[in-house]
Amino acid sequence: MEKQLLIENRNHLLTKLLWIFYMIHTIVYVVIDQQVDYISPFAGLLFLFPITFLSYKKKHPFLTMYATIIVYYGYITYLLVLEPLLVNLIFLLLGIILTIVYQQAKAIVVSSLLSLSLFIYFFTTQFDRLRSDLTRQDLIYFILFGLLAAILFLYYTKILNDLWTAVHLKAKKTEEELHSTQEYLQSFFTFNNDAIAVIDLEGKVITVNPAFERIYGWKKDEIIGMSIPFVPSHLKKGAYERFKKVCEGEQIIGFETQDLCKDGRTIEVEITISPIYDSKGNVIALSEISRDITEKKATDELLRQADKLSLAGEMAAGVAHEIRNPLTSLNGFIQLIHEDSEKYHSYTNVMLSELNRLNAIIGEFLMLAKPQSMYFAPHSFHDILREVILLFETECTLKNVVIGLNLPADSCILLCDNNQLKQVFINLLKNAIEAMPQGGSIHIDAAKKDDQHMEILIRDTGSGIPPSILEHIQRPFFTTKESGTGLGLVVTQKIICRHQGDILISSEQNQGTTVTLTLPLYTEKSVHA
Template structure:
């Protein structure tokens, strides 16, 4: 039976165990982190900030800030700036007398700031805590704040990784979407259950006899596996949800060496992390290893471990383990997809060279005095060779990563120049153009050449879908959510409803001579700019294409 830590340590473990980060719920998670720091250390105000360059933005605050929370602040001359610059915790017992590290918010005297450091060592933000009266901070309080900072940094890092994953192509998204929906539904149900459990437990925190029951209830209903290990590498406690992940009951693991539940190739790394923790006392995080499932096979896990003491004062290693098998599978799928992209590019290069030679040979035949029949065959062959060349070029363009050369760009000027360029194309002949562009400049941070490629593709599509005498409308305006909207509309025949979801998929086209890659490339370029593409079509409005791009801050 496991030994129970002291009550402050139990409260710390209880709050850490209750922190359950889920993709897309970063704000509430970071609020719980800030609230946990303020509660355990006894502070008036705590915030979690995200820092980039010389500025910072508040992600979570234990007090309501209103519109001020959405502002971007300069790090220059601030206490936070010192923490980011040094990459180390900063303690200011009285900001009114100690001004060497920057200015504290009005009305606050004492300050504790710790950096948010990713697993790669980068400082991406801070947890800043303030006290209205001067006070001292103990070493344990600083370490406690660092422990919460590690959880916040991991959550932000994971959130950014998730955002990047959303930009991968449709093939991977279609494969992963079903699992993601099921996982979020399950997580939502577990979150609701955990919140209800916490509310019931909070009402009984004043009674000492119920403290252990509260601790166990939170641990045993957490999404992650909570465990305790003795210094001789024996499990002294494993939370019940290990059965859902590995199929083992806690009783089958408790009292056994941890090496019995680690892949042989990963044992040395895991034991090394434990030895490092015992020798330095510094928490170890992000260790990835494989554990056996009772029914066979291996599951990928990641563990964060820290050092505490049991009631007898003996060292006790406490850790949190998360199942990352799905993430590992997704990473392998991404690697496979990248290999496919490279293979496609190689095939395109291999085909283009002989195709160029064939085209040159066919063009040479044009100089011969051929019969009318053979001239038709030659013309058809040249047209097909040109079409194949265009298809290969678009496949190559689609398979390349969307690397952007961003710069400050006047969107209104770019659209005006693009429309002037397209006035003389055959598709624009005998069709009206209506332009409505906002009078004030609209600035975006974007790749000019790639955005121009987007607008040329969409406007030519609008012209080609319109009949003689019909109007193509191009509008540019801003939205309240700090986005620019490019609205392109034609009056041609509506696109069938069943075809709309497939328009941006590779090789799907409604044109007789289309390649099906134009809109797929357009979508990838827009998403690389953190933008959105939408297409609507009906008999009353015609086809409306809208591109949303974030404005320059």
């Protein structure tokens, strides 16, 4: 469309030039030669009107272009037949100069062939006449032709100059825009907080950004050329399937998976994989943007646990309220029967024992049902642990369980509620002893994690917990014990949470279970906080 518009404009220009040429020729023909011949001007009009009509009609611009060229040479041929003068041959060359305005190779070739053919024909057939008829007037025509050619060349030079200027400005603007785009993309690549890796179609890393180095641990020079080493071996099949889809032009957005760091750590990531195309629309590489969501998922898990605790508290409140009143009545009547009739002691003893167990369960319910008053104060970790171990001394002896301690030399002071924290260690040691019915050992290791926290590891040598059960053990009312309530670990977790600590349980079958506690130490900052 733009090309047609350009030809239309040049048709207008050439039509105007031909009209100027026609008027100059007619004036010179009448004034200088002093010849009054109405046929030649009229013939010129017959040639000019059709191309003028086509030019301003603006239809078929290319057809108009060739028609203009043919009309011009037709008029020059008419002049040469009418007056075979040497000066008229010059106008054959003028046709080539005029055709250059179009800047069309085919038009210039057509004009050149017509000009050359006519020049050879008239020069060979009219050679004697052309040489003998050379006059001063012809010299004037040569001068006028030279001036006209100079004007045309100057005009064409101006067109070329404007064209080159426009091309230069456009190229400069394009270069600036490209530079700006490159700067933007480079800035996005370099300063993005998410890890970005560019991978070729063979699955080898081409480049990575600084965030990738920070998150995964590999330096750019180390990982270039490697075959996606950050994908764990058990997830490589799925990764290659996604890779194949993206190579076919698909895009994967917000896919959650696991990646492997250089130090062997596994992190939770959210990845977006997009194809990179060349100028022809072919996929030449892939870009992968990875966002580390390990902390986010841990936070989500804590929120889920908090929701579970809240739900358990609501359920416990309802259950405790419904059971406590009839339980009190039952306990009173059974006490009367127990005191009045000795022959039923075997039954009443069992009944009173079960009622006591129900009371203990309700007590655990109430710990979840309403917030317990907690009194935070500095307490010695050694003293708390020593008192708890003393409670289990007899039971450990009977069940052939040995408790080993590895504690810091200096007494670590915790900022805690003494009784609540004792309850935590009682629940954990009780679970450890029950996990070793044939005997075993419990190792308690404690050390300062940093200036504000202490880390405590409680490891047993029991049978361990299967993975299918391990993921559910902190769920309210979930238990594998016949007489368990499924609330012990829930209560423990709630107490640790209120102490602003952490609890982590890991286990392997036939290897035992390890519980890791992180608790705040007593410091001046913690008191002011």
